[in-house]
Amino acid sequence: INQLYGPLNWFGTYYRMIQQNFIDMEKMLLLFKEQQSVKDLPDATELKVTDGSVIFENVGFSYDPRHPALNGISFEIPKGKTVALVGPSGGGKSTILRLLFRFYDADTGRILIDGQDIRTVEQESLRKNIGVVPQDTVLFNDTIYYNIHYGNINASEVEVHKAAKAAQIHDRILNFPDGYETRVGERGLRLSGGEKQRVAIARTILKQPPIILLDEATSALDTTTERQIQYALAQMTQDRTTLVIAHRLSTIVNADLILCIKDGKVVEQGTHDELIRKAEENGGDGIYYEMWQKQIKDESEGKVIVENEGSS
Numbered sequence: 001i002n003q004l005y006g007p008l009n010w011f012g013t014y015y016r017m018i019q020q021n022f023i024d025m026e027k028m029l030l031l032f033k034e035q036q037s038v039k040d041l042p043d044a045t046e047l048k049v050t051d052g053s054v055i056f057e058n059v060g061f062s063y064d065p066r067h068p069a070l071n072g073i074s075f076e077i078p079k080g081k082t083v084a085l086v087g088p089s090g091g092g093k094s095t096i097l098r099l100l101f102r103f104y105d106a107d108t109g110r111i112l113i114d115g116q117d118i119r120t121v122e123q124e125s126l127r128k129n130i131g132v133v134p135q136d137t138v139l140f141n142d143t144i145y146y147n148i149h150y151g152n153i154n155a156s157e158v159e160v161h162k163a164a165k166a167a168q169i170h171d172r173i174l175n176f177p178d179g180y181e182t183r184v185g186e187r188g189l190r191l192s193g194g195e196k197q198r199v200a201i202a203r204t205i206l207k208q209p210p211i212i213l214l215d216e217a218t219s220a221l222d223t224t225t226e227r228q229i230q231y232a233l234a235q236m237t238q239d240r241t242t243l244v245i246a247h248r249l250s251t252i253v254n255a256d257l258i259l260c261i262k263d264g265k266v267v268e269q270g271t272h273d274e275l276i277r278k279a280e281e282n283g284g285d286g287i288y289y290e291m292w293q294k295q296i297k298d299e300s301e302g303k304v305i306v307e308n309e310g311s312s
């Protein structure tokens, strides 16, 4: 009898892992439909995206009732704009992304996309409209072509190449032993972190979702790769509503709004210039200001570990 429960437990564990890490979600979600903690309402409707504007309205959520993870989170991302989430570890940044993708439903408050409460829409229609770029992308043991094409299985070869070019990975692929037919992943060519992230960006460019969730990689990259990633991210997020857990200074500085998340609350918000100016008026007081100063100091002291392209 225990053997019967084995696989189910395994599914459960695996599903929680996916919830945590956003691993290959769309495909896995189909496989694990029965395991989802969130169910469509009987009268769920299809999400109709016109602008892709996102509103969090007084959102509260806890994994464990004794420790609320989010408490009264409110913000808006107008059509095509970028909101960057920053703040200390455990503050609630990933939870905000998970709620928008509806891995969980908010306990209090509402999340609206173009005026529709996401709790009332079909999950499939929600996820079709959201592209996710995780920190660490898992590649399929298949060709690099397959791995990008997966973003939109109806795309033509020309479109796949165009997406790879925009994501700054096309030239690199042409230098692989079998070009686009090169097998990658655990049993094939191992890609570096910077390459894997550009594959994820190419997938998302191919998918063309109106809304993007991005968990930026923390690893520092050499200057050339950093510039390529920046360009690729700009191509991907251009005119798309973007919610990003930001680690790269360029992303933070260019964001339309920065939310500093601590203990499940928005403790500071504004553009980079606004937050710096406000802190300077207060004699350098402010979480964002301190983070910024530390980042500048770490970089000038060379504390940032640089990952070399192709080193892994």
Ligand code: ATP
Residues within 6 Å of the ligand: 063, 064, 067, 069, 087, 088, 089, 090, 091, 092, 093, 094, 095, 096
């Ligand atoms: P980091 O920068 O380290 O990724 P974060 O700001 O993204 O942190 P979250 O991962 O959203 O923070 O976590 C917010 C709070 O919720 C933390 O107290 C964390 O311990 C808790 N938490 C996160 N995931 C779970 C889970 N699956 N079960 C229980 N508690 C969780």
